[in-house]
Amino acid sequence: MSESENSKQQRHKKRMQARKEIVDSGIANALEERGIAIVYTGDGKGKTTAAVGTVTRALGYGYKVVVGQFIKGVWECGEKNLLSQLDPEIYPLQWHEMGTDFTWETQDFEADKAAALALWEKLKAALADESVYLVVMDELTYALNYKWLDKTEVVAAIQNRPREQSVIITGRGAKQYLMDVADTVTEMKSHKHAFENGVSARKGVEW
Amino acid sequence: MSESENSKQQRHKKRMQARKEIVDSGIANALEERGIAIVYTGDGKGKTTAAVGTVTRALGYGYKVVVGQFIKGVWECGEKNLLSQLDPEIYPLQWHEMGTDFTWETQDFEADKAAALALWEKLKAALADESVYLVVMDELTYALNYKWLDKTEVVAAIQNRPREQSVIITGRGAKQYLMDVADTVTEMKSHKHAFENGVSARKGVEW
Numbered sequence: 509m510s511e512s513e514n515s516k517q518q519r520h521k522k523r524m525q526a527r528k529e530i531v532d533s534g535i536a537n538a539l540e541e542r543g544i545a546i547v548y549t550g551d552g553k554g555k556t557t558a559a560v561g562t563v564t565r566a567l568g569y570g571y572k573v574v575v576g577q578f579i580k581g582v583w584e585c586g587e588k589n590l591l592s593q594l595d596p597e598i599y600p601l602q603w604h605e606m607g608t609d610f611t612w613e614t615q616d617f618e619a620d621k622a623a624a625l626a627l628w629e630k631l632k633a634a635l636a637d638e639s640v641y642l643v644v645m646d647e648l649t650y651a652l653n654y655k656w657l658d659k660t661e662v663v664a665a666i667q668n669r670p671r672e673q674s675v676i677i678t679g680r681g682a683k684q685y686l687m688d689v690a691d692t693v694t695e696m697k698s699h700k701h702a703f704e705n706g707v708s709a710r711k712g713v714e715w
Numbered sequence: 716m717s718e719s720e721n722s723k724q725q726r727h728k729k730r731m732q733a734r735k736e737i738v739d740s741g742i743a744n745a746l747e748e749r750g751i752a753i754v755y756t757g758d759g760k761g762k763t764t765a766a767v768g769t770v771t772r773a774l775g776y777g778y779k780v781v782v783g784q785f786i787k788g789v790w791e792c793g794e795k796n797l798l799s800q801l802d803p804e805i806y807p808l809q810w811h812e813m814g815t816d817f818t819w820e821t822q823d824f825e826a827d828k829a830a831a832l833a834l835w836e837k838l839k840a841a842l843a844d845e846s847v848y849l850v851v852m853d854e855l856t857y858a859l860n861y862k863w864l865d866k867t868e869v870v871a872a873i874q875n876r877p878r879e880q881s882v883i884i885t886g887r888g889a890k891q892y893l894m895d896v897a898d899t900v901t902e903m904k905s906h907k908h909a910f911e912n913g914v915s916a917r918k919g920v921e922w
């Protein structure tokens with residue numbers, strides 16, 4: 509090995525050593541084992557998609573998962589095709605939808621609200637069920653921001669859920685009270701989007 | 716219906732109508748059908764998870780998917796448990812790993828680089844294969860930023876891929892040349908993380 513290769517190797521080793529120490533000390537301090545609440549918000553791609561990824565992950569360990577989608581009810585999507593084909597004995601998944609079309613298609617506040625409340629009742633039951641490991645409330649922020657649901661009731665149900673249960677909430681415009689109840693908040697910030705350059709939403713990638 | 720309920724209903728209808736017009740005009744202008752390149756970067760949770768969600772989605776339509784993970788090779792994870800159990804005739808997935816431990820565990824630049832290059836060769840072949848619908852290069856930014864891979868070669872392979880193929884690149888610290896080659900760039904921005912408050916990474920949620 510030449511001298512410069514050797515010094516590069518040494519620099520790399522030193523940098524990785526420093527990084528390992530930081531990671532190790534973080535791991536040593538993060539010892540509390542319990543379910544967590546995650547909020548994925550912001551205007552960028554990837555919020556629902558990250559929730560779907562987590563559903564796949566949790567099911568991979570055989571954990572029981574309940575998903576409720578507040579907006580995208582009637583859309584075809586690839587993940588539903590796959591996940592609905594799984595053996596429910598091995599991969600226990602419940603998938604609930606609002607059962608109406610996209611909100612700005614229906615334009616009927618009372619019908620939308622009733623559908624949202626019916627979905628919320630199912631999710632509220634899941635949030636009180638110790639056998640459920642993960643509850644996903646996809647696009648919940650819309651249901652809250654349109655005032656279809658009572659935010660005090662939603663926050664209380666999240667806070668009082670079983671200790672081992674995790675929750676994922678997705679949607680644009682998450683308000684501070686949702687961020688406060690979460691352990692982890694990621695804002696998906698759009699830097700650019702294919703849609704803006706005239707490219708259609710891609711089957712199997714975006715839906 | 717009372718007058719105030721009626722006016723609330725009218726306001727809702729007007730707002731939804733306005734939104735529908737915006738969405739419809741966007742859809743009318745986004746007509747180009749082709750594969751897209753997505754970059755998920757930033758320091759927040761959800762980058763790899765969103766990639767996993769997209770893999771589930773694409774497989775749900777029976778599309779052929781190739782995944783390469785540049786860093787997380789030997790980690791156990793729930794999604795791998797599930798996805799590796801699927802019938803490959805129905806869900807054609809190839810999943811490649813670097814086959815070394817986490818980079819800051821090994822601290823051996825040459826071994827890491829060789830493992831990254833071997834993985835890159837597989838991904839380069841996928842990026843030239845018309846039968847592959849989606850290529851995921853998880854944590855590619857590390858492999859580029861550590862200079863394990865030649866960025867000119869990587870960028871060219873992404874740009875020259877088949878027109879119908881989509882690509883997802885994940886990892887912190889994506890440089891401008893990667894953003895430039897992408898159609899969609901989302902920055903996962905961390906607002907808070909359970910880890911910082913002493914909560915362990917949650918099985919079935921974070922891995």
